[in-house]
Amino acid sequence: MTDAIKIDVWSDIACPWCYIGKRNLETGLAAASGDEDAPVVEVTYHSYELSPDTPVDFEGGEYDYLAQHKGITPDQARQMLERVTGVAAEAGLQYRFDLLQHTNTVKAHELLHFAKEKGRQLELAERLMSAYFTEGRHLGRIEELAALAADAGLDSAEAEEALRSGRYLDAVRADQAQATSYGITGVPFFVIDGRYGVSGAQPAEAFTQITRQVWAERHADADADAVA
Template sequence: MGKKRLEDALTKTNENVKVVYRSFQLDPTLPKDINMSLSEAIAKKYGISIEQSKANNENIKKMALEVGLDFQLDTLILTNTFDAHRLTMLAKKHGLMNEMTDRLLHAYYTESKHIGDHQTLVELAKEIGLDEDEVKKMLSSNDMAEEVQADQQEASELGIRSIPFFLINRKYTITGAQPTETFVQAIEEIAKQDGPFTEITDEGVTCDENGCEIPKK
C-alpha cells in the first residue's frame, strides 16, 4: 500500500523523483516452505488470538481496496523471499527491476503464488521479459546473493526495522503506508529545502502518522 500511495503522490507533484527499490527481509531466518497461514503466523508472533489476527487482516484488505489493490491475505503463501530478491537484482541488470518488483508483489499479495519456489520465479520472470535459462542459472547458483546481502546490511546500518520504509535523499525518512497527501507534502517540501533532489545537507526530516517536520534553515 505504501508503494501504491507513493506512486499516486508522484502523479500529483511536478518533482522529478527517481524511485529505487532495495532488498529487505523482515525475517531472513524463515524457511522456504511454511505450513502456517498469515493469520496464524501473526497471532503467534504478537501473542494475539487467531480471530484478532484475521480481523486485522480484514482491515488491511479494506485499506488496500481503497487504493485499488486486491489483497488476498487468507490464501497468501508465506515463504523466505531471499531468492525473489535475487531475482529482482537480476532484473535490475536488465533495466526491469520495477517490472519484476510489481510482478512479484502482485503474485504474492493477490494471486497467492509461492514466490519462494524456483519454478514460480522462473515463470514470473519470463512474463516480464527475462531469459528463462539465465534465470534458472542464477537461481541454481549464489549469483546476486551478495547484492541482496549488501542491501540488507545497509538497511541494518540505517536502523530500518519495518516495511514499508522510504528514504529520500538518503536522509529523510517516511515509515509506514502513509496517506498519499503525506508523500506529496514531503516531496514538495524537501524539494524546496534541498533543491531538485540533487543537493544534500546535514539536516534531516522525519515523517510519521502526524505528517512531516522539515528542519528550518
Template sequence: MTQPFTPSAPDRLRVDIWSDVACPWCYIGKRRFEQALAGFDHRDKVEVVWHAFELDPGAPAEHPLSMRDALAQKYGRTPSDAEGMMDHVTRTAAGEGLEYHFGRARLGSTFQAHQLIHHAAQHGKQDAMKERLLRAYMSDGELVSDLDTLVRLAQEVGLDGSEARAALLDGRHAHAVRQDEAQAQALGISGVPFFVLGGKYGVSGAQDPQTLLGALNQVWQETHPAPLQMLGTETPGEGCDDGQCAVPERA
C-alpha cells in the same frame, strides 16, 4: 546489482525504498507513493531504487502455517484476532485498488525473490518485477520461494527465463540482497516500507499520498533551489560587477 545507496545527482531526486515482498503494507505503500509521484511536478526527474528487506530472514522455503495462524502465533493473539487484522489490511488495500487474498497466501522465504528483483534491475525492469512479486504473494497465492514460479514471473515481466533461472541458481545477486539489509541496519530501519529521499531524509511507513507528496516537494526545494527571479525593472540599475564599477561621465 542495483545502484549503491548514494545521494541524488544534481538534476535528479533519488528515492530509495526498503520493503519486503511478504509485507502487505509495502504494497499499499507502493501504490500511495505512485499516487504522490503522479502529482509531483518533477516526477520525470525522480529515480526510484528498490532495496531488499526480509521481515523473517530465517523463514523456511515454505511455512507450514496459514497466514492467520502465523499472525496469531507471532503476536500472541487468537485466530479470531488475526482474522480481524487481516480484514483491516484487506479493506485498506482495497481502498488503494488492490485485492488481497490472505486465505490463499503461501508463506515462506523471500530471499530469492529479492535476488530476482536485483536481476531485473540490470535489465531496466526492477519496478515491474517488484510489482509482480507483490501481487503474486498478496493476491495470487504464489509461493515466491519456488524457483519455477520465480522464473515464470520473471518471464511475465519480459525477462529471459533462462537467464533468470541461472542467476537464481548461482546466487549472483545474493550479496546485493545482504548489502541492502546491512544498509537498512546501519540506517536504523527496523520496519518497512521505508523511504529515503535525496540520500538524507527518511519517511517511515505506508504514509498517505499527500504526506509523501509533501515530502517530495520539501526535499526537492531544499536540494534544488529555484533560480533567482528578477523583479521590478526591465533594465539593471547602476552597480559594480566583477570588481569594477562603471562611473557615468558628467554632462
C-alpha cells in the same frame, strides 16, 4: 538540469504494508508529475527480510503464521488481516489472504537485484507483490519466480540460472546491512534523496508533498550556487 530525486525503498515482498506503501508512493508521484515544473524521480527497491527464518514451504495459512510469529490469537490475527485488507482496498489493491502462500523471501530479493541489473526492477517488484498478495502464487520456489520474471520482461532461463547460482545473495545482504546502519527496524521505509527518512505506508499526499519540497530545495540550492 536538476538531477533526479532518488527514493530508496526498503521493503519485503511479503509485507502487506509495503505493497500499500508502494502504491501510495506511485499515486503521490503521479500527482506531482502534473506540476508545471514536475519533479524528476528515480525509485530503487532494497532488500529487507521480515522473517528470514520462515521455511520455503510454510505449513499453514496467514492466520497460522501470525499466530506463531506474533504470538496472537486466531481472532486477533483475523482482525489484523481484515484491517490491512481494508487499507489495501483504499489503495486500489484486492488482497486475498485466503490464497496467500507464506514463504521465505530471500530468493525473491535476489531476483529483484537481478532485475535491477537488467533495468526491470520496478516492473518485477510490482509483479511479485501482485502475485503474492492477490494471486496466491508461491514466491519461494525458483521455477515460479522465473515465470514471474518473464511476466516482467526478463528472460526466464537467465533468471532461473541467476537464482540457482546465488550470485545476488551478497547484494541482498548488503542492502540489509545498510538498513541496519540507517537504524531501520521495520518496513516499508523510504529514504528521500539521502536526507529524509519516511517510515510506514504513508498516504499518497505525503509523498506528493515531500517530493515537491525536495524538488523546490534542489532548485533553491542550484540558484544559490549560480549566484555564488
